[in-house]
């Protein structure tokens with residue numbers, strides 16, 4: 001098939017047609033245009049916590065579509081207010097205020113803007129292997145000074161400098177000494193530290209509790225904010241609503257200041273949400289940020305249905321059981337080339353060989369074509385599983401068996 005899109009994606013040459021019903025609830029399987037049925041451990045990527053086409057999720061979106069699908073963000077809608085309240089109840093942010101967006105990248109952008117404005121500082125600490133999105137600079141091109149000038153000044157413009165030299169300090173993930181040193185050297189400029197509690201694209205590396213708590217303490221000591229990117233980890237994937245709660249726990253004294261979500265939040269419908277404490281969010285005065293589609297009633301209805309179904313069907317507990325189940329299967333039938341299984345709940349990285357060998361890539365093809373399983377490869381060295389939450393032992397057994405066969409056949413050598 002001729003691909004009429006930009007050639008920006010590594011292609012799999014498969015055309016997906018539909019979800020393939022496979023029991024109660026959302027489907028874990030999808031069917032392509034040739035009738036092949038795949039187990040979906042990729043879920044687009046990490047966006048189908050309920051599986052595909054869950055009937056109650058479809059019904060909720062259909063119902064909302066018949067009522068109202070769009071509204072400017074200057075107008076209240078019921079679904080948006082309900083979702084903001086629900087997110088504030090579920091996630092560990094003090095007296096949360098929410099900015100709604102459509103994607104993970106947009107929620108990261110919102111977090112950056114908030115951190116800069118709330119502190120008046122211009123530097124963000126982040127970490128090796130981090131992934132927070134791909135946007136480049138729409139605001140730089142926007143003319144209206146009310147939107148642009150608080151953040152960016154163009155060449156030749158006579159405007160006060162604000163965040164013109166916004167900087168990033170990148171540090172080794174897990175290294176609190178390096179964080180302490182960065183704050184000692186540049187503390188007066190640091191607005192925030194941003195961290196994925198489990199690095200996803202980087203290869204599924206969970207942070208330790210010690211690291212996250214240390215970040216909380218150091219940022220607080222220096223009057224900087226702590227931002228937690230839960231785009232991939234959030235909404236039940238780790239067996240808890242957030243990976244922060246899974247790793248750190250529920251201690252209110254340790255809560256982050258900003259936490260952002262996308263991917264699983266909409267159950268497959270694009271929606272993102274950046275939560276910030278009321279105090280930090282108060283910096284985002286009228287006009288300081290905005291979006292057309294973010295938090296539209298359809299997206300909010302989809303997210304509300306997703307959160308409700310996760311709760312009603314006990315899907316978080318099922319998600320939480322996936323990593324331990326895979327570890328049991330691996331212990332019972334070890335695969336020589338698998339050097340590590342990392343992750344929490346329904347976010348699993350299976351490392352093949354040494355990290356620097358980047359040996360996992362060649363597994364993608366045979367897993368898909370010969371075994372009809374979709375996975376993603378992350379960090380080059382690990383097979384990543386982001387299964388629907390209800391997946392359990394049978395699906396993990398199927399994946400582990402297929403992996404063993406691919407490796408026996410020399411797929412990663």
Ligand SMILES: Cc1ncc(COP(=O)(O)O)c(C=O)c1O
Nearest residue numbers: 103104105131132133200231232
């Ligand atoms: C942790 C994290 N942050 C942000 C993003 C960007 O999300 P999106 O692709 O929806 O813009 C991703 C996407 O993989 C992610 O994993």
